[in-house]
Amino acid sequence: MSDLDTPLRPPGARRGRRTSTSPRLFGLLMFSPFFAVFAFAIVAPVLYAVYLSLFQDRLIGGSVFVGLRNYGQALEDPQLRAGLERVGVFLLIQVPIMLGLALLAALAVDSGRLRWPAVFRIGLFIPYAVPAVVAALMWGYMYGPQFGLIHQAGAKLGAQTPDLLSSSWALASIGNITTWEFVGYNMLILYAALQTVPHELYEAAAMDGAGEIRKALSIKIPGLRRALLLTTIFSIIGSFQLFNEPNVLQTLAPGVISTSYTPNMYAYNLAFNGQQFTYAASIAMILGGVTAVVAYTVQLRANRGERTR
Amino acid sequence: MLFRSSRGTGRKALAAVPAALALALTAACGSSSGGTPAASSKDALNAPVTLTFWSWAPAIAPTVKLFEQSHPDIKINLVNAGQSATEYTKLATAMKGGGAPDVAQIEYYALPQFVLSKQVADLTPYGAAALQPQYTKSAWAQVAINGGIYGYPQDTGPLVMFYRTDVFKKLGLNPPATWAEYQADAAKIHQADPTKYIGSIDPADAGGMNSLLWQAGGTPFRTTNSTTVTTNLSDDAANKVTTLWTSLIQQKQVNVTAGWTGDWWKAMGAGTYATWIAGAWAPGVIASTIPQSQADWAAAPVPQWTAGTYVSAENGGSSVAVMANSPHKAAAAAFAQWLDTDPTATQALTANGLFPATTAVLNSDAFQNASIAALGGQQANKVFADSSAHVAAGWQYLPFQVYANSVYGDTVGHAETAGTSLLDGLAAWKKQIDAYAGQEGFKVGNS
Numbered sequence: 001m002s003d004l005d006t007p008l009r010p011p012g013a014r015r016g017r018r019t020s021t022s023p024r025l026f027g028l029l030m031f032s033p034f035f036a037v038f039a040f041a042i043v044a045p046v047l048y049a050v051y052l053s054l055f056q057d058r059l060i061g062g063s064v065f066v067g068l069r070n071y072g073q074a075l076e077d078p079q080l081r082a083g084l085e086r087v088g089v090f091l092l093i094q095v096p097i098m099l100g101l102a103l104l105a106a107l108a109v110d111s112g113r114l115r116w117p118a119v120f121r122i123g124l125f126i127p128y129a130v131p132a133v134v135a136a137l138m139w140g141y142m143y144g145p146q147f148g149l150i151h152q153a154g155a156k157l158g159a160q161t162p163d164l165l166s167s168s169w170a171l172a173s174i175g176n177i178t179t180w181e182f183v184g185y186n187m188l189i190l191y192a193a194l195q196t197v198p199h200e201l202y203e204a205a206a207m208d209g210a211g212e213i214r215k216a217l218s219i220k221i222p223g224l225r226r227a228l229l230l231t232t233i234f235s236i237i238g239s240f241q242l243f244n245e246p247n248v249l250q251t252l253a254p255g256v257i258s259t260s261y262t263p264n265m266y267a268y269n270l271a272f273n274g275q276q277f278t279y280a281a282s283i284a285m286i287l288g289g290v291t292a293v294v295a296y297t298v299q300l301r302a303n304r305g306e307r308t309r
Numbered sequence: 310m311l312f313r314s315s316r317g318t319g320r321k322a323l324a325a326v327p328a329a330l331a332l333a334l335t336a337a338c339g340s341s342s343g344g345t346p347a348a349s350s351k352d353a354l355n356a357p358v359t360l361t362f363w364s365w366a367p368a369i370a371p372t373v374k375l376f377e378q379s380h381p382d383i384k385i386n387l388v389n390a391g392q393s394a395t396e397y398t399k400l401a402t403a404m405k406g407g408g409a410p411d412v413a414q415i416e417y418y419a420l421p422q423f424v425l426s427k428q429v430a431d432l433t434p435y436g437a438a439a440l441q442p443q444y445t446k447s448a449w450a451q452v453a454i455n456g457g458i459y460g461y462p463q464d465t466g467p468l469v470m471f472y473r474t475d476v477f478k479k480l481g482l483n484p485p486a487t488w489a490e491y492q493a494d495a496a497k498i499h500q501a502d503p504t505k506y507i508g509s510i511d512p513a514d515a516g517g518m519n520s521l522l523w524q525a526g527g528t529p530f531r532t533t534n535s536t537t538v539t540t541n542l543s544d545d546a547a548n549k550v551t552t553l554w555t556s557l558i559q560q561k562q563v564n565v566t567a568g569w570t571g572d573w574w575k576a577m578g579a580g581t582y583a584t585w586i587a588g589a590w591a592p593g594v595i596a597s598t599i600p601q602s603q604a605d606w607a608a609a610p611v612p613q614w615t616a617g618t619y620v621s622a623e624n625g626g627s628s629v630a631v632m633a634n635s636p637h638k639a640a641a642a643a644f645a646q647w648l649d650t651d652p653t654a655t656q657a658l659t660a661n662g663l664f665p666a667t668t669a670v671l672n673s674d675a676f677q678n679a680s681i682a683a684l685g686g687q688q689a690n691k692v693f694a695d696s697s698a699h700v701a702a703g704w705q706y707l708p709f710q711v712y713a714n715s716v717y718g719d720t721v722g723h724a725e726t727a728g729t730s731l732l733d734g735l736a737a738w739k740k741q742i743d744a745y746a747g748q749e750g751f752k753v754g755n756s
Contacts, residue, residue, distance in 0.1 A: 058750035144572035147572045
């Protein structure tokens with residue numbers, strides 16, 4: 001790609017009077033609105049959270065500078081560790097399922113074998129337009145153990161449905177909601193990436209007698225490498241940030257979904273129910289760090305894989 | 310929330326929360342007040358001023374209108390800043406960052422927290438002490454904290470047992486008068502129809518458990534010298550209550566399920582649960598949420614541990630407090646006093662569904678003889694007033710009860726859901742409470 005990015009310039013054009021200053025200024029000017037919002041909405045709150053995390057504010061005794069003590073406490077906090085492990089499990093199981101479904105859907109839409117591809121595409125995408133809280137409420141309503149839709153449908157068919165909000169099913173039920181929400185979104189990213197695969201490749205493959213499945217395996221999926229990496233990284237971040245769905249379902253299953261079910265819920269409850277903003281800030285920083293490390297590791301490995309190919 | 314943010318930190322949790330929280334069901338309860346005219350502090354209401362008042366009780370708006378009619382100089386800016394814990398979060402934040410109201414509705418369980426952090430004003434300088442005789446003992450005890458008076462009781466929730474007359478009649482049973490009878494009836498009801506239970510227990514309802522402990526004579530939370538917190542969740546009361554409920558849960562004679570959800574209300578409307586142990590605010594909720602079952606409900610005293618005695622407790626209820634940094638404290642105190650003592654106000658609050666905290670309304674013939682449509686026309690206020698008169702004295706809340714209640718589901722609620730010993734659940738709860746108390750700089754007392 002990088003070869004193509006270098007614009008073709010007539011020889012000698014660089015010697016013109018309008019050297020780099022003015023375009024650079026122009027670039028900065030174009031960049032500044034983004035930078036202002038970025039600084040205000042991202043950099044400042046993160047710095048503030050770092051600052052907060054170095055203090056301890058107690059009901060008796062007030063605010064004291066404690067250095068990194070909050071971080072020490074957080075690293076040994078069994079509730080934080082349990083939350084991280086839970087989202088880790090979630091990541092390892094839910095993300096491959098969701099991305100697999102998204103890939104299948106993208107390939108199906110792209111294959112040209114569907115009758116109404118646009119309807120199919122929009123239909124899959126619509127759940128993404130539903131706010132996460134509303135989606136969780138809606139699914140929670142269906143999961144209800146007595147009058148929920150799923151239980152009632154099961155009862156009509158004479159089937160015993162499990163309690164989908166019990167401790168053994170809750171994480172799977174949450175995974176189902178997030179899958180429902182985000183399959184369409186990922187499908188769209190993958191589908192868009194498929195549009196950039198040169199058509200000549202398909203024609204050549206067809207000449208060689210390749211069917212749709214062969215084309216998918218040998219041309220499309222390899223061509224989706226970068227898009228798949230992108231969706232994987234988004235999904236890793238999303239998994240670690242898991243909050244809305246368990247938080248909404250908690251009202252339905254408070255004895256199963258604890259206040260520290262995910263690291264984000266833990267930080268939230270410490271801050272707003274416990275007024276421990278400073279400790280919550282250190283948990284947020286640790287969570288951010290863990291997410292960055294995992295996402296970066298995945299990216300690094302993927303890139304190395306690409307280079308050695 | 311998957312994929313939506315590519316920002317690495319947990320800041321998002323802070324931003325995404327209010328909507329989720331507002332939607333999360335906080336089962337808080339209304340109730341009411343009554344009384345005689347407030348003679349003192351009237352002067353404070355003669356200068357023009359605008360007061361901001363945070364409250365979520367639906368009965369408040371019409372009452373505030375009455376106030377503005379009789380006090381044309383005072384404007385009340387009534388704001389619904391969310392219900393219960395949602396409001397307290399905003400209130401605590403606004404007290405630090407600005408934008409706090411002059412007057413706020415605060416439930417009794419949360420009031421000590423605001424007293425400890427000096428965020429609510431002592432109303433003694435505004436003549437509050439003189440009003441004590443107008444309120445029920447149990448209501449007053451919940452606003453008189455550490456020698457000060459930090460709010461006017463707006464409504465209370467004397468604990469009673471609501472029960473389904475249809476279910477009990479069909480089985481030829483009387484409503485249980487003791488917990489032993491309650492347990493016996495529980496077995497009969499579930500045996501007669503396995504889809505029915507004598508009641509449900511909500512794994513998130515710390516307030517409900519507190520009321521049960523209170524009614525069993527327990528005083529699990531003690532604060533001494535404002536800085537020593539002692540929690541005892543293994544006393545006689547805790548043992549009695551947990552033995553009963555652990556057994557009921559393990560025999561599947563009560564259903565463990567989150568309360569106030571769509572699923573639960575459907576079951577309540579359908580008669581799945583034969584009783585509901587709750588505060589006197591419940592009829593208002595029955596009327597608005599499951600009106601189709603109004604004819605089938607009635608109220609009876611809460612079952613007793615010892616036959617022939619009557620010990621009750623409170624469940625819910627709110628005070629109206631004046632915020633410590635209000636620039637109009639005198640006017641705010643006078644308004645709060647009017648709202649919770651003036652007969653016009655207390656009658657309006659009661660008429661709009663709050664259960665009175667003032668003896669004047671509570672003992673009035675009109676109130677006592679009123680027939681409650683949500684309870685099949687029963688003159689249930691007599692039952693409620695009787696309960697109110699028998700509330701056990703000496704109960705205290707923790708100075709951080711909002712946090713303690715928030716982790717109840719993780720501990721006791723977890724034991725309820727898993728069907729394990731509730732006494733162990735209470736022990737786990739105590740452990741969390743003690744740990745938090747230590748982190749927050751309290752001395753942790755030995756129980």
